[in-house]
Amino acid sequence: MKTKKLGAEALQQQQGGIVVLSFPRLADPKVLKHAVSTRLGGVSQGTYRSLNLSAKVQDDLVRVKENWTLLSRAAGMDLETPVYVDQVHGDRVIKLDAANRSPSGGSLGEGDAIITNEKGVPIMLLVADCLPVFFYDPTHQAVGLAHAGWKGTVGHVAAKALLAMGEAYGTRPEEVRVALGPCIGLCCYEVGVEVYREFAEVFPWAGEVFQSSSPSHWKLDLAEANARQLMEIGLKEGNLIRSDLCTVRHHDLFYSHRAEAAGEKKTGRFGAFIMLNS
Ligand SMILES: [Zn+2]
Numbered sequence: 001m002k003t004k005k006l007g008a009e010a011l012q013q014q015q016g017g018i019v020v021l022s023f024p025r026l027a028d029p030k031v032l033k034h035a036v037s038t039r040l041g042g043v044s045q046g047t048y049r050s051l052n053l054s055a056k057v058q059d060d061l062v063r064v065k066e067n068w069t070l071l072s073r074a075a076g077m078d079l080e081t082p083v084y085v086d087q088v089h090g091d092r093v094i095k096l097d098a099a100n101r102s103p104s105g106g107s108l109g110e111g112d113a114i115i116t117n118e119k120g121v122p123i124m125l126l127v128a129d130c131l132p133v134f135f136y137d138p139t140h141q142a143v144g145l146a147h148a149g150w151k152g153t154v155g156h157v158a159a160k161a162l163l164a165m166g167e168a169y170g171t172r173p174e175e176v177r178v179a180l181g182p183c184i185g186l187c188c189y190e191v192g193v194e195v196y197r198e199f200a201e202v203f204p205w206a207g208e209v210f211q212s213s214s215p216s217h218w219k220l221d222l223a224e225a226n227a228r229q230l231m232e233i234g235l236k237e238g239n240l241i242r243s244d245l246c247t248v249r250h251h252d253l254f255y256s257h258r259a260e261a262a263g264e265k266k267t268g269r270f271g272a273f274i275m276l277n278s
Contacts, residue, residue, distance in 0.1 A: 017041030018074035023179040034274040042067040052268025081105030082124040091155030093164040113161035115144035120278035128255035131183035132272035142169040173234030185246030186221035
């Protein structure tokens with residue numbers, strides 16, 4: 001296995017052709033495994049090149065399945081049967097527990113965040129520009145993932161995931177560690193004025209996460225908006241890990257809806273995974 005640093009916080013690991021990222025400050029790998037997949041090392045072709053993990057973007061399903069097998073082997077997690085949610089850009093948090101856990105994994109229904117203290121079960125999100133937020137509570141041994149595009153951010157999906165961990169496991173925001181994965185960066189995320197208005201209605205600090213790029217357009221710092229939302233409820237800056245990797249700029253490494261899927265064009269999805277070790 002070859003490793004090197006990527007950006008300020010990510011460790012890039014290469015096994016065969018597969019490249020995955022992790023955040024060494026999030027947790028000791030003896031306690032939990034986590035990863036962000038990239039697009040490298042898979043078998044998908046054309047615009048899906050090459051490690052597309054989504055079966056919902058009209059890629060060849062035989063290739064998608066092979067990608068899962070390859071990734072599973074390289075990431076050292078059994079990812080053939082992950083647990084996930086059907087992401088809808090909403091704010092619903094779903095708890096994985098003994099009642100809804102299935103040996104074959106699968107969907108827990110429509111939602112945009114998963115929390116659990118089950119051991120040995122990988123949970124995942126699929127993204128292509130939206131922000132994947134990782135949560136780890138070392139005191140109560142619980143984890144979570146939230147999927148935050150601009151709509152989910154306005155809906156406080158990341159804060160709701162953290163508060164749900166509090167209710168379910170006793171997680172205190174002051175103790176939780178959070179990693180913000182790769183997402184579309186301030187450099188590339190131009191949005192219309194309607195997005196700015198929705199943020200301004202909800203967040204007193206909205207003006208600080210936007211830059212005006214033309215008279216009717218704004219650029220949004222999605223990662224910073226989620227960082228502030230979480231620090232507002234008690235997350236400590238020192239427990240926050242920012243990958244600072246823009247998916248548009250790094251679309252050689254990640255799938256980017258903005259960079260690659262204009263109009264009828266399609267692109268793939270990369271994944272965010274976390275699992276407490278058994
Ligand atoms: Zn960018």
